[in-house]
Amino acid sequence: MNLERLNSTKCFDGLQQQFAHQSEVLDCKMRFSIFLPQAAEVEKGHRFPAVYWLSGLTCTDENFSVKAGAQRAAAELGIALVIPDTSPRGGQVPDDPDFALGQGAGFYLNATQAPWSAHYRMYDYIVHELPALIERNFPVSGRRGIAGHSMGGHGALVIGLRNPQSYTSISVFSPISNPMACPWGEKAFNAYLGADRSSWKDYDAADLLRRAPGKLPVLVSQGESDPYLEEQLKPHALEAAAEASGYPLTMEYHAGYDHSYFFVSSFIEQHLRFHADYLLRNR
Numbered sequence: 001m002n003l004e005r006l007n008s009t010k011c012f013d014g015l016q017q018q019f020a021h022q023s024e025v026l027d028c029k030m031r032f033s034i035f036l037p038q039a040a041e042v043e044k045g046h047r048f049p050a051v052y053w054l055s056g057l058t059c060t061d062e063n064f065s066v067k068a069g070a071q072r073a074a075a076e077l078g079i080a081l082v083i084p085d086t087s088p089r090g091g092q093v094p095d096d097p098d099f100a101l102g103q104g105a106g107f108y109l110n111a112t113q114a115p116w117s118a119h120y121r122m123y124d125y126i127v128h129e130l131p132a133l134i135e136r137n138f139p140v141s142g143r144r145g146i147a148g149h150s151m152g153g154h155g156a157l158v159i160g161l162r163n164p165q166s167y168t169s170i171s172v173f174s175p176i177s178n179p180m181a182c183p184w185g186e187k188a189f190n191a192y193l194g195a196d197r198s199s200w201k202d203y204d205a206a207d208l209l210r211r212a213p214g215k216l217p218v219l220v221s222q223g224e225s226d227p228y229l230e231e232q233l234k235p236h237a238l239e240a241a242a243e244a245s246g247y248p249l250t251m252e253y254h255a256g257y258d259h260s261y262f263f264v265s266s267f268i269e270q271h272l273r274f275h276a277d278y279l280l281r282n283r
């Protein structure tokens with residue numbers, strides 16, 4: 001396995017690490033970060049359950065690793081954190097000057113349109129290639145929670161709702177909830193998926209929630225002072241969809257918080273404890 005270790009740093013008795021690898025699905029070199037709780041457990045052959053964290057527009061694997069302050073609670077709970085990049089990367093990968101399209105803005109989908117379709121397959125990367133690689137190479141089990149922020153909140157909802165057998169729980173901050181009906185989503189879906197809007201529905205969390213096959217627990221945290229709330233994020237579409245289908249969605253609004261990682265860092269411990277309730281149950 002082509003796994004190149006770029007960094008390894010002790011943190012809360014565990015290890016915060018960063019790796020590069022050649023992705024077959026994305027056909028480019030990718031980086032990811034991982035936090036592994038304390039080494040003593042590893043020596044006993046223990047495998048940690050994991051929360052996969054999907055970041056938002058403009059992010060790499062480093063934003064969450066450096067800004068969210070998630071490691072203390074993850075170490076205490078015995079949960080690994082797996083933090084991928086947000087798109088394929090590199091000189092041969094198409095890009096766009098708009099920060100909401102191209103590199104840093106993969107939208108966790110499989111693109112069908114040229115020139116994007118050759119590399120932009122983040123859905124398959126997150127659902128299949130990355131967990132297989134993680135579980136082959138690290139003391140991490142197949143018990144997975146999925147979480148994310150903004151575009152990554154969209155990704156976590158879509159991936160969790162479409163693959164309820166692969167995850168125990170979904171939690172998101174400030175998700176792009178109804179990308180078919182917001183400027184960021186419409187521009188990206190037009191480019192990646194083409195003009196036929198019927199092909200967009202399987203990547204729209206609000207649409208999926210109306211017809212979700214499973215009933216994974218979902219926690220949503222949204223800052224009320226988020227400048228993107230009404231135009232881009234549309235959490236009310238998620239609430240309306242959950243109400244229509246009877247989906248047990250926990251939606252929490254927080255007065256005064258904006259869209260930044262200061263908001264994420266304020267509630268990440270609550271999110272990890274939420275996942276721990278399901279990840280650590282009946283093992």
Ligand SMILES: N[C@@H](CCC(=O)N[C@@H](CS)C(=O)NCC(=O)O)C(=O)O
Binds near residue numbers: 057
């Ligand atoms: N840079 C964009 C906003 C992009 C943005 O807010 N990105 C969020 C996710 S959607 C983020 O996490 N940014 C990186 C960070 O705060 O570390 C703008 O100029 O409007």
